[in-house]
Amino acid sequence: MKKVISYSFRLSIPVLVSFMPLGIAYGILMQASGYGPVITGGTSFFVFAGSLQFLMISMYGGTVSYLTCAVMAALLNSRHLFYGIPFIEKWKDYGFWKYFLIFSLIDETFPLHLKNDFDDGSERHRMFSYVLTAAFVWSYWVGFSILGALIGTLISFEIKGIDFAMTALFLVILTEQIKTGKTAFPAAVAAASSLLCLYVLGPSNFMLPALLLTVIVLVPGLRKGGREDEK
Numbered sequence: 225m226k227k228v229i230s231y232s233f234r235l236s237i238p239v240l241v242s243f244m245p246l247g248i249a250y251g252i253l254m255q256a257s258g259y260g261p262v263i264t265g266g267t268s269f270f271v272f273a274g275s276l277q278f279l280m281i282s283m284y285g286g287t288v289s290y291l292t293c294a295v296m297a298a299l300l301n302s303r304h305l306f307y308g309i310p311f312i313e314k315w316k317d318y319g320f321w322k323y324f325l326i327f328s329l330i331d332e333t334f335p336l337h338l339k340n341d342f343d344d345g346s347e348r349h350r351m352f353s354y355v356l357t358a359a360f361v362w363s364y365w366v367g368f369s370i371l372g373a374l375i376g377t378l379i380s381f382e383i384k385g386i387d388f389a390m391t392a393l394f395l396v397i398l399t400e401q402i403k404t405g406k407t408a409f410p411a412a413v414a415a416a417s418s419l420l421c422l423y424v425l426g427p428s429n430f431m432l433p434a435l436l437l438t439v440i441v442l443v444p445g446l447r448k449g450g451r452e453d454e455k
Contacts, residue, residue: 225349225352227344227349228342228349228352228353228356229356231342231353232342232352232353232356232357232360233356233360235336235339235340235353235357236336236357236360236361236364238400239332239333239336239360239361239364240360240364242332242396243332243361243364243365243368244364244368246274246368247268247364247365247367247368247369247371247372248368248369248371248372248375249372250264250268250274250277250278250368250369250372251264251368251369251370251371251372251373251374251375251376252372252373252375252376252379253278253281253372253376254267254281254369254372254373254376255372255373255374255375255376255377255379256376256379257281257284259281259284259373260373260377261370261373261374264369264370264372264373265366265369265370265373267280267369268365268366268369268370269366272327272328272330272362272365272366273300273301273330274330274331274365275300275301275331276297276300276301279296279297279300280293283296299432302432302435303331303435304329304330306435306439307329307330307334308326308329310337310338311325311329311337315354318351318354321351321352321354321355324355324358324359325337325354325355325358328358328359328361328362329358330361332361333357333358333361335400336357336361337354337357337358339404340353340354340357398411410438410442413438413441413442414434414438417434417435417437417438417441418430418434418438420434420437421433421434421437422434
């Protein structure tokens with residue numbers, strides 16, 4: 225288990241580094257909006273969805289209906305539906321732990337799980353390499369969110385623009401995926417789909433159609449690749 229813990233921690237270090245400014249930025253924004261460390265930490269603990277949490281700051285004001293909040297949350301996090309596809313077979317026999325892995329499958333844990341190649345001959349240890357990696361990432365987000373809220377109590381200057389930290393993190397993740405992947409074609413398809421849907425549908429409605437279009441274009445290629453591997 226020491227090897228599992230060490231491997232999982234080392235695998236999660238890039239997210240630790242990226243979550244430091246991002247989580248602190250979120251905590252500062254929450255504090256600036258009138259919500260202290262307890263609510264900030266509780267939201268990160270139970271929601272654990274960075275982009276949605278940034279959006280929730282405006283929802284907390286009470287000017288948005290519960291229905292609108294639910295629809296916006298579903299649309300914003302709809303991309304998570306596709307993240308689980310590569311792990312259906314891998315995690316189906318993980319019992320209780322598969323539910324935690326589903327809960328914690330976000331933009332940052334997804335590429336880490338794809339990269340996870342821990343194998344010491346024990347399926348139980350491999351399972352915990354997934355679980356511990358996700359747990360480390362979860363704890364980073366909660367911890368830095370609370371730290372940001374505490375720091376926010378000491379800040380008296382203008383903090384406009386700090387929410388760009390989320391966009392910056394997505395760009396870093398995309399860059400790393402392109403650098404380490406076998407091909408940049410999926411990224412190119414996603415970019416083209418996003419730009420097309422953004423132009424046709426506008427910034428408020430483009431995300432889910434862009435995801436669906438990307439999947440429609442890429443799935444035939446994945447099936448073809450799977451058949452070639454079998455041969």
